[in-house]
Amino acid sequence: MITFDKCKSFKGKINVPSDKSITHRAVIMGAMADGVTVVRNPLLSRDTIATMNAVQQLGVNIVNERSRLLIHSEGVKNFKEPYDVINCDNSGTTARLMMGVLSPCNFYSVLTGDPSLLRRPMARVIKPLSVLGADIRSKDNNKYLPATILPADMKAGEIIAEVKSAQVKSSVLLAGVQLEGITTYVEKTPTRDHTERMLKAFGIKCENNQGRISVTGGDLVQAKIDVPADFSSAAFYIGAGLIFEGSEIVIENCGLNPSRIGLLTVLKELGVDIKYEITNDEYEPIGNIYVTPAQIKGGKVGGDIIANMIDEIPVLAMIGLFGQAPLEIRDAKELRVKESDRIAALINNFKALGAEIEEYEDGLKIYPLIKEPEKATLLAYDDHRISMINIILAKKFGVKVLLDNIASLDVSYPEFIGDLLSLEEK
Numbered sequence: 482m483i484t485f486d487k488c489k490s491f492k493g494k495i496n497v498p499s500d501k502s503i504t505h506r507a508v509i510m511g512a513m514a515d516g517v518t519v520v521r522n523p524l525l526s527r528d529t530i531a532t533m534n535a536v537q538q539l540g541v542n543i544v545n546e547r548s549r550l551l552i553h554s555e556g557v558k559n560f561k562e563p564y565d566v567i568n569c570d571n572s573g574t575t576a577r578l579m580m581g582v583l584s585p586c587n588f589y590s591v592l593t594g595d596p597s598l599l600r601r602p603m604a605r606v607i608k609p610l611s612v613l614g615a616d617i618r619s620k621d622n623n624k625y626l627p628a629t630i631l632p633a634d635m636k637a638g639e640i641i642a643e644v645k646s647a648q649v650k651s652s653v654l655l656a657g658v659q660l661e662g663i664t665t666y667v668e669k670t671p672t673r674d675h676t677e678r679m680l681k682a683f684g685i686k687c688e689n690n691q692g693r694i695s696v697t698g699g700d701l702v703q704a705k706i707d708v709p710a711d712f713s714s715a716a717f718y719i720g721a722g723l724i725f726e727g728s729e730i731v732i733e734n735c736g737l738n739p740s741r742i743g744l745l746t747v748l749k750e751l752g753v754d755i756k757y758e759i760t761n762d763e764y765e766p767i768g769n770i771y772v773t774p775a776q777i778k779g780g781k782v783g784g785d786i787i788a789n790m791i792d793e794i795p796v797l798a799m800i801g802l803f804g805q806a807p808l809e810i811r812d813a814k815e816l817r818v819k820e821s822d823r824i825a826a827l828i829n830n831f832k833a834l835g836a837e838i839e840e841y842e843d844g845l846k847i848y849p850l851i852k853e854p855e856k857a858t859l860l861a862y863d864d865h866r867i868s869m870i871n872i873i874l875a876k877k878f879g880v881k882v883l884l885d886n887i888a889s890l891d892v893s894y895p896e897f898i899g900d901l902l903s904l905e906e907k
């Protein structure tokens with residue numbers, strides 16, 4: 482079991498690691514483009530390394546200079562049949578986006594993953610890709626990995642979103658760009674738009690007309706991509722800054738793409754106005770975020786905004802433990818199929834701390850903690866975001882809180898503990 486000393490407050494400036502979603506996309510599109518793509522400030526974590534390994538198995542060369550990747554490729558049309566199964570490890574983004582990339586290719590490939598990924602739903606990508614003509618066979622009647630992707634004669638077409646998921650949208654667009662004509666993905670609820678922005682940076686026509694996202698088939702051209710810092714990693718400092726008295730945290734040069742910062746909108750509705758400024762908006766908006774302690778007033782959060790804060794809901798739920806009144810989070814059923822069932826994980830851990838919680842199929846209601854926990858064990862469920870919440874709670878309550886495991890931090894934020902402790906005021 483792991484314990485941490487109690488901390489009074491967190492103060493200072495922090496630069497969080499680069500964006501995971503954008504790094505995956507830069508590696509994938511850099512591999513699909515003919516030429517040498519330069520990716521500056523990539524995230525090098527277990528998830529993005531899974532994507533790098535995947536494209537390397539297709540014959541793409543990556544020179545990893547740490548602060549930048551040079552991706553040498555002859556383009557998607559020259560991808561080679563992989564010599565072995567492609568292991569996507571813990572990464573849903575790798576599996577789902579690569580399925581889109583591989584489905585129009587004229588060779589045989591197999592995608593698999595770690596035990597967590599093998600439990601995550603894949604029909605959401607297999608179905609729309611099959612509508613475009615893909616030939617994919619996968620476990621349990623096309624529901625789960627492993628998946629076999631066979632050569633197929635795919636045609637451009639129109640897909641209506643059935644799940645609010647940027648991964649599904651991206652998978653369809655990455656297949657669509659390889660097909661002649663226009664492929665359209667219609668989404669009622671906007672999800673993160675990094676793929677659309679980046680396709681344009683790689684010279685592809687991609688337009689969004691009120692939720693009708695169209696990509697015109699064509700060849701990607703080499704690009705230079707700067708990866709901003711990850712708002713989803715920054716969110717843990719937003720949570721910590723709000724709940725530790727006397728904190729003053731500045732998160733510098735962070736990605737502030739409007740489709741990612743739903744947490745800030747929701748906090749404002751809950752009475753906490755986090756200040757931020759955009760300092761650069763060339764291709765993805767970036768800027769600084771200023772966090773000082775505040776208590777949310779409680780209420781109900783749900784609807785379309787959930788899609789723009791899906792990875793930040795564990796942080797919001799944690800903030801709810803220290804709010805003035807109960808906080809209900811709904812329309813978040815997707816949390817059940819993330820790296821863990823995050824609704825169940827949060828509920829079990831918060832109950833272990835002594836909080837009163839109500840469970841719904843699509844969310845939870847958190848009653849503020851009325852007293853410090855006596856002794857509690859918080860489990861990580863092999864989920865990086867749950868681990869980071871547990872570490873912050875352990876810093877809040879000290880050695881009374883025991884953590885079972887923190888190994889999953891390397892999925893998105895290997896340096897989390899060092900970075901957090903660098904802000905600690907004893």
Ligand code: S3P
Nearest residue numbers: 502574645646647648649791792
């Ligand atoms: C991601 C999209 C989201 C998010 C995941 C990364 C992406 O998943 O939860 O961490 O990079 O497109 P869904 O598309 O399944 O909502």
